[in-house]
Amino acid sequence: MRIVTISxxxxxxxxxxxxxxxxxxxxxxxxxxIIDTIAxxxxxxxxxxxxxxxxxxxxxxxxxxxxxxxxxxxxxYAQTELLIEQKRVIEEIAKHGNDCVIVGRNADxxxxxYCPFNIFVCADVQAKIRRCMERATQDENLTPKVLKRKMQxxxxxxxxxxxxxxxxxxxxxxxxxxxINTTDWEIKQLTPAVTAIVNRWFGRKQ
Amino acid sequence: MRIVTISxxxxxxxxxxxxxxxxxxxxxxxxxxIIDTIAxxxxxxxxxxxxxxxxxxxxxxxxxxxxxxxxxxxxxYAQTELLIEQKRVIEEIAKHGNDCVIVGRNADxxxxxYCPFNIFVCADVQAKIRRCMERATQDENLTPKVLKRKMQxxxxxxxxxxxxxxxxxxxxxxxxxxxINTTDWEIKQLTPAVTAIVNRWFGRKQ
Numbered sequence: 001m002r003i004v005t006i007s008x009x010x011x012x013x014x015x016x017x018x019x020x021x022x023x024x025x026x027x028x029x030x031x032x033x034i035i036d037t038i039a040x041x042x043x044x045x046x047x048x049x050x051x052x053x054x055x056x057x058x059x060x061x062x063x064x065x066x067x068x069x070x071x072x073x074x075x076x077y078a079q080t081e082l083l084i085e086q087k088r089v090i091e092e093i094a095k096h097g098n099d100c101v102i103v104g105r106n107a108d109x110x111x112x113x114y115c116p117f118n119i120f121v122c123a124d125v126q127a128k129i130r131r132c133m134e135r136a137t138q139d140e141n142l143t144p145k146v147l148k149r150k151m152q153x154x155x156x157x158x159x160x161x162x163x164x165x166x167x168x169x170x171x172x173x174x175x176x177x178x179x180i181n182t183t184d185w186e187i188k189q190l191t192p193a194v195t196a197i198v199n200r201w202f203g204r205k206q
Numbered sequence: 207m208r209i210v211t212i213s214x215x216x217x218x219x220x221x222x223x224x225x226x227x228x229x230x231x232x233x234x235x236x237x238x239x240i241i242d243t244i245a246x247x248x249x250x251x252x253x254x255x256x257x258x259x260x261x262x263x264x265x266x267x268x269x270x271x272x273x274x275x276x277x278x279x280x281x282x283y284a285q286t287e288l289l290i291e292q293k294r295v296i297e298e299i300a301k302h303g304n305d306c307v308i309v310g311r312n313a314d315x316x317x318x319x320y321c322p323f324n325i326f327v328c329a330d331v332q333a334k335i336r337r338c339m340e341r342a343t344q345d346e347n348l349t350p351k352v353l354k355r356k357m358q359x360x361x362x363x364x365x366x367x368x369x370x371x372x373x374x375x376x377x378x379x380x381x382x383x384x385x386i387n388t389t390d391w392e393i394k395q396l397t398p399a400v401t402a403i404v405n406r407w408f409g410r411k412q
Contacts, residue, residue: 173379174328179379181379181380181384184383193399193403201391
């Protein structure tokens, strides 16, 4: 079984790269599917799981989701529970034994016994803002300033959660096989080269 | 003209990757040749230039080279002069207009107007020690402990010189197009994949 993990800065195009890579390699692809499974297993709303785990926005969780929540401490506890369920779901995916690409969620560390090929994707702030602005729907009403703040918050939380849970530093190049700066790339143009490196990795003599 | 620059941690296999990449791409290759040219232009001994610029070992420069040196300050001054000559030599290489791979020497920053493709090569400490031990000649009498110290000193100096001269942080993934961790690779096996990414870069629509 071959597993590719993609960790990424918010807005760097890591998700798109993961999706395209899975298509080119003919691997299964896991991203939001993990959220749905966690929601299903825990009997919670997928949007709530997404907000807590992906947007790290539990401080701004809409009231509809907070009905039974007494304090932010309770939400933090809920986050921990969801992270544990996420770990379980990711381990289940690996046990299925299918070749796959998994985006985010510290899968590189969680699945290290399976020797995945680990990619980190980064980009300059301006490039990330440009990429996000291009993809935003009009009704999101995002400004570069708002996006920059959102970006910084999400990456800060990703870093904190990873550092605390795994002891392995997020974004530190020694913790990944390859780190790609997408600043001047179209992800579509980059994908075949990344496919080449992944194929080379799994085809190498050990 | 296409320029590929390779910056690297000591012992990571960056030089070998540069050489192999130049062979595969049929590009000119510049590494020690730069030292010889600096020595020729400044009328100094190539071993002296190498020691001052590459090994950053001016504190241990053999007495034969220190005949006219009054203090370590003088040597530091000499180092600055050699760095300026090195900058000139690298700019000359670019002006020749041939496709080339340049290893080290902050060529990525010095030649940024030529839009080079910039690679950083790193590896885990144990992998770097192993690589160096394999390549050391018996009479070098190197131990892993000595190597580790040498490695740390050289990388520290590379980092300091780069940070001071260019204002661009050495080894920070946002400053390179791709960062490769060679820990579990044979450089020979890795090269075709890096060639693919370089070709993709220079072949992309802008």
